[in-house]
Amino acid sequence: MSYLVLARKWRPKKFAEVVGQQHVLRALINGLDQDRLHHAFLFAGTRGVGKTTLARIFAKSLNCEQGISSTPCGECNSCVEVDNGRFVDLIEVDAASRTKVDDTRELLDNVQYAPSRGRYKVYLIDEVHMLSTSSFNALLKTLEEPPPHVKFLFATTDPQKLPVTILSRCLQFNLRRLDIKQISDHLAFILQQENIDFEAEALNQIAFAADGSMRDALSLLDQAIAFSGGKVTTEIVSQMLGSVSQQQLVQLLEALAAKDAKSLLIYIDELASLGRDFVVVLDGLMTSLQRIATIQLIADTESLDQQDDAALQNLANVFSAETVQLLYQIALHGKRDMPYAADPRSGFEMTLLRMLSFQPQAVTFNAGQPPVKKSQANSESAPVSAAVSSSVEPAATYSPPSGSTVTHSTKAEPESAEPPPSAPAKLEVKEPPPVEPESHSIVVTNTSTEVQPKETAHSNSDDASQLLNLTTANWTALIAQLKLSAFARQLADHCAYLRSDKNKIYLSVASELQHLANDKSVAKLQAAVSKQLQFEVTLVFTETTDTENVPTLAAERAQQAAELQQNAVDAIHNDPVVEQIKNAFNARIIDTTIKPL
Ligand SMILES: [Zn+2]
Structure with missing residues (x-):
């Protein structure tokens, strides 16, 4: 009994068995079932992704003795003949070997005649881009006025070489390379049917080596089966492919x-x-x-x-x-x-x-x-x-x-x-510790600068003394803790603490930022500060022109950011590994791209 290679034995016989290419299948199936078929299809794609297979199933669908449908019976004479590659009305031509215009003429002369066995003649012209210009011209005439009993399937690996006149008369599909999972799943399915043991990783390696082509994958699998004499293992496949597991x-x-x-x-x-x-x-x-x-x-x-x-x-x-x-x-x-x-x-x-x-x-x-x-x-x-x-x-x-x-x-x-x-x-x-010491951080944890919320039921004198505890340092800490809307936040970040008196807090804002202290923002900030201190306060804003020495939260943060940046730049420049990389790759450090954490 002769051994039938897997690629032929397991060539899909129905659209449902085709792996991948769902977009093409859908177009063909819908066209067949609704009887709205274009007369020329162009399949673009690399080898071994199913062009011939699609053409054969298509020919069966059109010529099945049970009628035109996307699910040919597979049992009638027409179906069997197509499956065996003997169907006279499926004409497969390799354009690479028949580039001359005479070849094309001869081929196209026969187009006029009615199919001898079925309803339709199906022409599969592979590597169609190899045809000569005059061949294309001959073909174009037929495509312009195709006889009703003819369907063309063109396949090419290089659709850009086709004249636009041909392209515009075809329904074009790009057949996709199959991905590794599609291929290895299919290989696994076949091996299960064939009762051959295998390791999944071995199939992955074959799928990887096949580079998107199911036909290549199946011939590699044939090889691996012959090589292994039983079980397709990773070791065998690695040896065979020279690949690495x-x-x-x-x-x-x-x-x-x-x-x-x-x-x-x-x-x-x-x-x-x-x-x-x-x-x-x-x-x-x-x-x-x-x-x-x-x-x-x-x-x-x-x-x-x-x-x-x-x-x-x-x-x-x-x-x-x-x-x-x-x-x-x-x-x-x-x-x-x-x-x-x-x-x-x-x-x-x-x-x-x-x-x-x-x-x-x-x-x-x-x-x-x-x-x-x-x-x-x-x-x-x-x-x-x-x-x-x-x-x-x-x-x-x-x-x-x-x-x-x-x-x-x-x-x-x-x-x-x-x-x-x-x-x-x-x-x-290990979580890296922060670069900066705690004292620089914005969230206040140090008790010496913390503003304690006032306990309830305190007397007014206590409130006043509480306020007197406010300093420029703990003011910014207090401000940082507030939840504020964007405008009030801007105001809070840019105001400096001057002094407090009873329930009044005196603050200054740089003259160019005076617009921030509008009634709405002040009211919001005042409410937030009062809530934080659990004590009703009034904020009094004054203008200042001394922008250099205003200890605002914004200024504090800017200074911190600058320090952090400088530390990061220093760390990069002093790092021995960075130095090694610089020397090895002849690289230089772009300081502006260094960002502190
Ligand atoms: Zn049939």
């Missing part, structure tokens, strides 16, 4: 996260002995980093691909977003420089060592040993990391899920993402 990539990334140079070199050695293509490995690393970056951005992990498994999610917690970007960039540069390296392995090794040395802070983790928490030991360097958020990640300890090695397999239970009970928390990121 997700688990191997995760190992590399975990060694990077742990700054574990020894393990890193061992893994590289393993990859070399398995004969992996190091450019492919770098590609894989970049894909993984891109997925990690996505996980970091999308907190809602439900919406993520199933394959973004526990290991990648864990790495997303360990690496800072900036580090992921940096590693990606280094990988990209490494790939570009690969041809100049002495050999691929050393190029790859240097790239990974560069990733290792540019990771700003040490994280202690050795495979097989309990992770050592280092966050406490690193606390003295933490203030720098707070200021230099753009390049330094917080200290973190890391341990992979499920013990020392990460297991990544199709059978991974959700629980495997959890660390074993004995292990320490799988991630501990």
Whole structure:
């Protein structure tokens, strides 16, 4: 018994079996069911996305002996003949091999004749852009006045090469490349039907290598089945493709996260002995980093691909977003420089060592040993990391899920993402302490400057003494605590405390900002201050021209902001890692882009 390759055996026979291309299917199905069919369709798309398949199902739908519908019976003579590629009224032409005008003429001469078996003649002209200009002209005449019994399906990988006169007479569809999930799901379905065991990751690798083409994926799967003689495993597929498994990539990334140079070199050695293509490995690393970056951005992990498994999610917690970007960039540069390296392995090794040395802070983790928490030991360097958020990640300890090695397999239970009970928390990121000492902060916690709300049932003399406690310093603190509307907030931020007398508080506003002290804003501010002090006060505003020495909240904040900015700039300029990066990439610091936290 001859073996039928999967691509032919599992070629969809109904529209419902076609994977992807829903937009094209909908147009064809609606057209067929409502009997409103265009006479010429143009399918643009790469190879192996289903052009011939669509044409065949289309031909069946039109010629099925049960009648025209989007669901041909599949059993009548016409349907069977189409399925077997023997239907005389489905004419498949490869334009790439028949570019001459004579070929086209010969083809089009026959267009006039009625179909010999069915209702319609269906012409599938593949690679239609390869036709010569005169062929196009011959074709155009037919397209202008098509015989009623003819349908044209044109397929092309390069629709831009088609004359507009042809394009304008076709209904054009772009066939999309299939995504990895569509392909791997379909492969899984076929293997289940064929009773062949498989690992999901193996199918993902095939899907990735197939680059959007189902036909390529199926022939790779054929190859893998022949190669494996039973079960399609990740190992077999990796060997076959020279590709690298997700688990191997995760190992590399975990060694990077742990700054574990020894393990890193061992893994590289393993990859070399398995004969992996190091450019492919770098590609894989970049894909993984891109997925990690996505996980970091999308907190809602439900919406993520199933394959973004526990290991990648864990790495997303360990690496800072900036580090992921940096590693990606280094990988990209490494790939570009690969041809100049002495050999691929050393190029790859240097790239990974560069990733290792540019990771700003040490994280202690050795495979097989309990992770050592280092966050406490690193606390003295933490203030720098707070200021230099753009390049330094917080200290973190890391341990992979499920013990020392990460297991990544199709059978991974959700629980495997959890660390074993004995292990320490799988991630501990130390919150960087604020750069500024507490005394500079705006929220008042220091009792010496705090304005205590007055207890109820105090006498008037107490109220007066309470007011006398107001100073320029605690006035701004009081103001900062108020909840105000935008205009009243402007007034509050820009007024300075002068003195208080009984229930009157005297404030000054710079003359150029006098307009802020309108009746409405003053009333609002007065109400807010009274509420905060639990004591009715009257605000009295006076004008001042001395804008330099007015201790307003706005001025205070501006000064704080300037100090913070200067601290951040200093921290960046004094940071050894930034210095390394500057030297390595011949980079310079743009001070205006530095932002304090
Ligand atoms: Zn039929």
